[in-house]
Amino acid sequence: MTPATPNGSPLGFHSYDPGVAAGSLVMWGTPFPIGSGKVDIGAGTADLLVHNVCSVFDVFTVPNSFDPKHALGIFSAIINSMKIEWSGVTRSVLSFSDATNKFRGDFFECSATIAVSVTTPKDTGHGFHFESDPAKTHTDFAQFGTEHNGMFF
Amino acid sequence: MNDENSILWKKVQEKWLTRRNLIRGAAGTAAGAGLLLGSGLRLSALADGEDEGEHNKCKAVPRPIPHISTPPGTHFFFPGPVDASPTTSPNTGHDPSIITDFSGMVANADLIFSGTGTDLNTGASAKYDFHADMRFMDGVFVGLDNERHRGSIGFI
Numbered sequence: 400m401t402p403a404t405p406n407g408s409p410l411g412f413h414s415y416d417p418g419v420a421a422g423s424l425v426m427w428g429t430p431f432p433i434g435s436g437k438v439d440i441g442a443g444t445a446d447l448l449v450h451n452v453c454s455v456f457d458v459f460t461v462p463n464s465f466d467p468k469h470a471l472g473i474f475s476a477i478i479n480s481m482k483i484e485w486s487g488v489t490r491s492v493l494s495f496s497d498a499t500n501k502f503r504g505d506f507f508e509c510s511a512t513i514a515v516s517v518t519t520p521k522d523t524g525h526g527f528h529f530e531s532d533p534a535k536t537h538t539d540f541a542q543f544g545t546e547h548n549g550m551f552f
Numbered sequence: 553m554n555d556e557n558s559i560l561w562k563k564v565q566e567k568w569l570t571r572r573n574l575i576r577g578a579a580g581t582a583a584g585a586g587l588l589l590g591s592g593l594r595l596s597a598l599a600d601g602e603d604e605g606e607h608n609k610c611k612a613v614p615r616p617i618p619h620i621s622t623p624p625g626t627h628f629f630f631p632g633p634v635d636a637s638p639t640t641s642p643n644t645g646h647d648p649s650i651i652t653d654f655s656g657m658v659a660n661a662d663l664i665f666s667g668t669g670t671d672l673n674t675g676a677s678a679k680y681d682f683h684a685d686m687r688f689m690d691g692v693f694v695g696l697d698n699e700r701h702r703g704s705i706g707f708i
Contacts, residue, residue, distance in 0.1 A: 400682045400683075400684040400686075400708065401682065401683050401684065402680075402681065402682060402683070403664050403665075403681035403682055403683040408669065408678060408679075408680055408681075409676070409678050410669045410670075410671050410676065410678050410680060411671075413669070413680075415708065416708055417706075417708055419626075423613045423614070423615075423616070423696065424615075424616045424626070424627050425613075425614055425615070425616045425627065425650055425651060425705075426616070426626040426627060426628055426650065427650075427707055427708055428614070428650055428651065428705050428706065428707055429705070429706050429708060430612075430703060430704065430705060430706070431688060431690075431704040431705065431706040432704065433690070433702060433703060433704045434690070434704065435688070435690070435704055435706075436657060436659060436688035436689075436690040436704055436706075437657070437690075438657040438658075438659060438690075445657070445659040447659065447686070447688050447706075449706065452706070452708070455708060461624075465624055478708070481686075483659075483661055483686055485659055485661065490633075492633070492634055492635055495634050495635060497634070497635075497646060497647070499638065500617070500618075500619060500646050500647050501618075501652075502634075502646075502647040502649070504634075504658075506634045506648075508633065511661040511663060513661070513663055513665050513684070513686070515665075515667075518672075519672070520672075521672040521673060524673065525673075526671065526672025526673045527669060527670070527671060527672060528669070528670045528672055529667055529668070529669045529670075529680055529682070530667050530668050531665050531666070531667035531682070532665070532666055532667045532668075533665075535665055535666040535667070536663055536664075536665040537663065537664040537665065538661065538662070538663055539631070539662040539663065539664060540631045540632055540633075540660075540661075540662040541659075541660065541661040541662065541663070542633075542634075542648065542659065542660060543657070543658065543659035543660075544648075544657075544658055544659075545656070545657055545658070546647075546648070546649055546654065546655070546656065546657075546658045546689075547654075547655045548617065548647060548649055548652050548653070548654050548655075549615070549617075549652035549653035549654060549694070550652075550653045550694060551653065551654065551655035551692075
């Protein structure tokens with residue numbers, strides 16, 4: 400989650416990600432409770448609902464996230480809740496297979512909305528809270544599907 | 553797994569746990585409870601009543617997909633159609649998952665959205681905009697420990 404306003408806001412920059420797990424090269428990945436994300440191919444929908452995601456940091460900007468020294472600082476933050484809903488399929492890519500990147504599956508392009516609440520604790524000195532308005536979601540790209548990659552390809 | 557790998561793996565675990573403790577300590581008691589009961593341990597505890605034994609707890613670290621997008625030089629594709637041209641779009645589209653050796657459900661959303669931001673130190677509020685690439689992968693994956701795990705991984 401990065402600021403969409405290049406010149407920032409009167410409230411300053413805030414950018415949230417989980418970093419890169421130690422010992423892993425998986426970027427910005429974090430465990431969610433099993434079953435928090437669901438795909439319903441028949442209904443043409445998917446959804447994700449999580450609460451209290453504590454494994455995120457406020458890194459202020461994306462470049463600062465990639466800076467090993469985090470010159471702008473880095474503070475533990477929390478996604479209080481997040482609900483993303485995918486619907487309105489506009490294009491289906493069925494039985495797709497990519498031997499180069501070793502993945503296959505059925506994929507459905509659509510639109511999505513997000514309701515998210517995130518907090519940088521006040522005691523960091525950069526206290527910030529954000530509540531999104533799901534009605535004001537613009538989808539650049541969204542899709543859901545079933546996938547098999549790597550050794551499952 | 554040879555001894556050298558065992559030592560390396562132990563260091564990985566220690567770092568992982570250290571970071572988890574740091575997050576829990578900084579985020580407060582309620583948040584820590586959420587971590588413990590929610591995302592933090594569910595991955596390693598596994599679902600469906602599976603029991604991997606004590607020695608395997610907290611080991612479910614997935615592998616990244618092989619592709620590296622440069623910049624920023626990390627293992628992922630930018631969001632886009634899975635059938636994007638590898639010639640004109642080498643880093644956008646293709647595999648939406650950030651983890652490999654995975655089989656399950658996947659969803660990604662590249663979104664721009666607005667809401668209300670509040671500076672908790674001054675109390676000032678204003679419209680605030682974010683741009684986010686959010687994803688989840690829920691299913692079975694083979695982790696760095698070469699074991700098969702049932703889990704859900706989010707990309708934030």
